[in-house]
Amino acid sequence: MFGPASAGRTANGISAGAPPRVRYRASARPVAPALIRAAPQRCMDRASGGHGSLFPSGGRMTMKTNRFAQYRSSLAAGAASAMLAAMLAAPAYAQQLPPSTAQEDEEDEEDDAPQEAIVVTGSRIASPSLTAPNPIAQVSSEEFTLTSSATAENLLNTLPQVVPGESGFTNNESSGVATVNLRGLGEQRNLVLVNGRRYIFFDARQVSDLNTIPTALVDRVELVTGGSSAVYGSDAVSGVVNFILRDDFDGLEATAQYDITGRGDAAKFNLDLIWGANLADNRGNVTLYFNYFDRQPAFADQRDQSQCFLEDTRVGGVPALACGGSAGIPNGRFAGLPLGAQLAARPQVQAALGALGLTGIDANGFKFDDTGRQVSRFVVPGDRYNFNPDNYLQLPQERRILGGMAKYEVTDGIEAYFDGIYTNNIVDTQFAATPVGGSYRFQVNSPFLTPGVQDLLRALDQTETNVATRNDGFTNLSIGRRIEEGGVRSTRYQRNAYRLVGGVRGDIGSASETALTDLKFDAYYSFAKTSNSQTSEGVILQSAFTQGVTTVFRNPGTGATSPFPFASVANGGELVCENQSNGCVPLNIFGPNISAAGIDFITGRTTSSQEAEMQVVSGVVTGNLFRLPAGPVGFALGAEWRDVEAFFIPSQGGVGDVGVISGGGYNVKEIFGEVRVPLFRGFELNGAFRYSDYSLDNVGGVWTYGGGATWQIVPALMIRGQYQRAVRAPSVDELFRAQSAISEAATDPCALASAAANAVIRDLCIATGVPDAAVGNTGIQPNFQLRGIVGGNPDLQEETTDTYTLGAVFQPARRLSLTLDYYNIDIKDAIFRAPLDSILNLCYSIFQNASDPTCQAIDRLPDGTIGVPGGINAPFDNIGAIRTDGIDAGISYVMDLGGDTRLALAGSLSWLNRFDRNPVAAIPDLTNECAGAYGLTCGEPLPEWKGTARATLDIDRFTISLRYRYIGEVTDDRVTRGVLSAADLFQPVIPPEHYFDLTGSIDLEPLTLFGGVINLTDNEQTLIGSSQEQLNTFPSTYDPLGIRFFMGATMKF
Known part of the structure; x- marks a missing residue:
């Protein structure tokens, strides 16, 4: 057994062996009471309900449970539990999956109990659903433990179907969240569900933060490829990620885990507590859970490969990577001087430059030394400021999750349920001191300057092209000044989120014996709200800085001010700000010489806040319309209402801040339906529709729909295909965001x-x-x-997407399954904020x-x-198009090696044939071909080949597992777009990356110990230059930390 919920061996120590597929009939009612009623059918002893995985033991079936009370000889209990693990996450109707034909049993006809096909695979790696009409990748709960994934993005970002979004390594442009990005189509184009229902989104972008999901309670994760708007509504364009949680826990489980790198830093600690109890003779259950997670920071300068910012350059005419960075430097860079013909026409300026040794100066300008008295030419890249050392490599995070679930069978076949969760999440980011740039007005006679520099500024003032300001005692220069005197910048993102769900589900019965049979319903209301605060320290107040750099002399006797020194007044007068309001302090930005009083005047703390809220009312009726010779015609019919709103109150006055309050919201009313028609044995058609009426004038009423088929051609081969039309309505952010920098x-x-x-x-x-x-x-x-x-655009319309999938499932042997699926996704009217x-x-x-x-x-x-x-x-607009297609392949094989030994092999491989992103769809020639590329245009690496594989060996109480991850090579998009040639760059291609993870566990019931090594070979990322995301790489794709060790323990009571 491995971790908190292993399926490797049974709870009583009997060898699990290889898991076959089993078929069992259970009345379509809530699981716990169904198990109780099912027991007499198999002459079973009645005990408390169970949860786990089903395996054979001798001539009977036993189910591994998460507690000591369990069904002995528990065929029915295990089958019902396994049924939950095998069902699709579709909220519309509980699909009757086609029978597993590799090991087909005779079907027993029984009018009062529908047939359920149950597939138990036992894989610990993403394993495709073998019977769904479109590709579904499943990730078991064990995989979270095997990969040391206390946060969901750690695991999901390694899957071939996922391109990393924001993560714990995203320091630049971070929102302090973790997101998932299916197929690289954008985090806003996939829908995150929990138990088949829309989950909390964290801001106006209407994207879910994976940090709010309690991974210890996850039973499995299902990733559905392709537009699913007909089933789930807007946003399900690239697909759906559905986290299915355990809701029938009985007992107490505590898990603690510690994680640290081979360098002794970037530590992580995770604690999970889960308590549950069955109530009223198993008519109900209450489950409560708590999580605490603490992630310590690592800094960029703690790794050789990220100590300095690398940029592309040439050394001796040969492409190279050199330490560079920003032209905003602590001593100050000054530019904006006349050059070329303009300089030739201003001999006074030429003379002043010559006197300072700046003859031949270019657009890079000049800089001051540490004393602020000497100047020299600014040289690229040697004089650039290396901002990397102060940046976080791994973001610190502290998270607390508290939640609970309850369900109770109020009457026979009618169950009420409740789900509530509260999350407090704190994430910090840190950067080098604030750079200030732009054009500013300087006093030419400033006593902060040496006579030589004063002469240069006077010459500029005397020869200004604007006659009105010529000889006024001021001149403008462009600057790049890093305010290092004020210390580093830091931002704390604190997020409080909660979600409440309450509903009723159950049996309606049948209208007749032949039509409208086995009717069920599910209706619920959910309310979710997120409150965010963003507090930044070390911020330079733009207005104060502008005020402080423009100085004048003040006559202490008369109070008069002038840019020119007063005659017969000591030092020409007192140096003050031209605008003396608010206690302005003159700033000496020439060299590292800003006074403490000046720093106090221009620095401050800024706080912005944001609130996002969603309400959902949804109801669905499912059942069978009538029966055909091949089986019943299933249907679903439902309605849904959603209301979303979000508001953003930005900080005021910081560098680059516009500071405008923005926000808004909208609602949508929907009806939807599905149908499944078994035309003949082994062949089924399916169809779905949804009509959505948005309160947005430019969206209005939209239709989404889909259809497909599955065909079990022979017992070992099934083919499947699906077409879906999906939409995505613009988010609140895209519609109503105020202009910001x-x-x-x-x-x-x-x-x-x-x-x-x-x-x-x-x-x-x-x-x-x-x-x-x-x-x-x-x-x-x-x-x-x-x-x-x-900024936002209130005139945006919806995106539309057409998705085609075609695949096959091959099961040539009892324990061997192979899948092959082609997908094609075409997004039109894509909402782009063009890069x-x-x-x-x-x-x-x-x-x-x-x-x-x-x-x-x-x-x-x-x-x-x-x-x-x-x-x-760069406003948002419906101008873009995205087209992508590729093939996913999966394999799962289990070998019984005899005795208590079992070897499970599983793998998943993805081939990306095309990923074309067009910022202006009306101009096809603008298409950026991003398959196999990365960079400033294509973004996160999109390798043509990406895969993962796992081999797991169970020997009695011991488990050892090896995972392999492969990321194919990618090319700098400046090369693929023809902007540069490969010969122009030191590192035009990031070569393939190979990662190995080794984990193991021992079951000492009731204690389980587990641990492992991530990045076993201590791979370091390939260094790249100017096309990097940050830290000389793409840290969410390529491991920036190196080898990592973890260990933990689970105790069950």
Whole structure:
């Protein structure tokens, strides 16, 4: 047995052997009372209800339970429990799965009890459902223990069907959450369910935070590929992730686990307590649970591969990776000087530059030394600021989950149920000190400056092109200043979320003996709310900084102020802020010389808050319409109402903050239905529809639908196919988000040397605000991230998706199953916030017209840089398209090696044939082909091949398991898009990655000890440069920590 809920051997120590498939009849009623009523059918002794996995033992069946009280000779109890594990997660109707034909039994006809096909596979790796019409990958509860996954994303991100979303390694642009991204189509395009019902979303994006899911209570996870809107409603575009929780616990279980890396850092501690009890002669059950999780931080400088930020460059004409970073440096970088012909026309400026030793200066500008008295040219990349060391490699997290479930059979066949959960989650992020950039107004006679620098600023003031400001004692310079005197930036994300579900389900009966039989219903109401607070320390207040850098002299006798020194006044007067309000303190930003009083004036704590809320009322009736020779025609008919709203109150005054309150909401009323028709033995058709009426004017009423078939051609072979039309309504964030600033990795084409050599691009750069002498100079992109302005669009319409799947299930032997499934997903009218890099590419490489909206979206500063208060405008719009297709393959094989020994082998492999992302669907030539690529345009790596496999050996009380993970090679998308050639980059390709994890356990009932090693060979990620996400890699895809050890114990009472 392994971990808290192993299926490796029975609770009484008898060898489990290889798990066959079993068929058993049970009346379609709540499980616990059904088990009680079922006992006399098999002459069984009655005991408390059970939960677990079913295996043969000699001539009878025994079920491994999570407590000591259990059914002896428990065929019925195990079968009913296994039925729960094998059923699809569809809320519409409990499907009667086709019989397992590899080991088919004779069917007993019985009018009052429907036939249920039960499949027990016993696999500990994602194992496809063998009878569903569309591909379903299943992950057992044991896999969470085997992979040391106290948080769900740790496990899901390793599955071939998943492209990592936000995780515990996402420091930059983090929301302090963990998300799942099926097929790489976006975390907002898959729907997360718990027990088949919509789960809590954490903000206006309407995306669920996996941190709020109690993994210790998970019985299994099912991942459904393809649009499922007809069954689940909006958002189920790429598929559904359904966490199915245990709700029939009896006893007390405590699990503690500790996890640490081979370097002795990044520790994690997890504690789970579960208590449950059956009530009123098993008519009901109450289950309560508590989780505490603590994850300690690791810093980037604790690993050699992330100590400094790497960027692509050339050394001696050869591509290389060099330590670089940001042009916002602690001593200050100053640019925006006239260059080329403009400089030639201003001899006074030329002379001042020569006197300072700055002859030949370029757009990168100059910097001050540590004393603030000497200046020198700013050299790329050597003078850039390495911001990596202060960044988190692993984010610290503290989580508490408290919840409970209850169900009770109020009358025969009618059950009331309740589910409640509360989560408190705290996640911290940390960055280097705040950089401040943009164009600022400086006093040319500032006593902070040496006479030589004063001469330069006077020359600039005297030769300004704007006659109105010439010789006014001020001049403008663009700066890049890292406020290191204020310390690091840190943000704490604190999230309180709760969800309440209450409902009633049960039997209605039959209208007649031949029509509308076996009718059941399920109706519930759920309310979910998330309250978020985001508190940031070390924030530079933009308005205060602007106020503090513009200084003047004040006559202490008269109080008069002037940018010029007062004659006959000591030191020319007192240096004060031009705007003296709010206790302004003059800032000496020339060198690391800001005073403590100045830091107090410009730094502060900012707090933003957000609330998100969802209500659902849903009801469904299921049953059989009538009976055909091959079986009953099943149906489902239901209705649902949902209401969502979210509001965001941003912090005020921080660098880049717009500070506008935003939010909104909408509701939707739906009817839906499904039908399943067995045309002949082994062949079934299915269909589904949903009509949704949104309160959004631009969405209104929409239809989703689907249909498919399964065909058991021969006992060992089944084929399946499905078509589905799905929709996704725009989220509250996409509709109502106020304009706000973002920072995103992107490449400014005007900063590339090739821009100066290409007349068309050169002229376009000049037309869009780049000084002619700065075209092709790296100085106009001082940082690898550019500033964008994003905002909502209330005119958005819904996305539409067509999904096709076609597959086969082959079971040539009793314990061998193979699956092969093709999927094709086509998203139209995709809601895109175009990446900043794509907007730049559209403007300078595709449209090449300064009047085009993509070029108009680029707002540059006078020196040609893209920074505060400018940026690239990138609103949401229905302009995109995404197309992807590929093949999933799975295998599961169990070998009985004799005695108490069993070997289970399982694997899953995914081939990505195509992943095309088009930011403007109307222009097919703009398609970005991202299969096998990564980078600034394609994002997280999308390897063509990705797989995982596991071999598990059970020997009596011992279990040992080896997992292998494979991530195929990917190419920098600058190469795949033709922007650069492979010869231009030091690391154009990330080679294949191979990970091995080894785990084991020993069952010392009632104590189970388990432990293991993750990343057994201590692989380090391949280092990449400017196309990285962060930390010189993509840390959610490639392990940034190295070898990791874990150990734990489970005690059952």
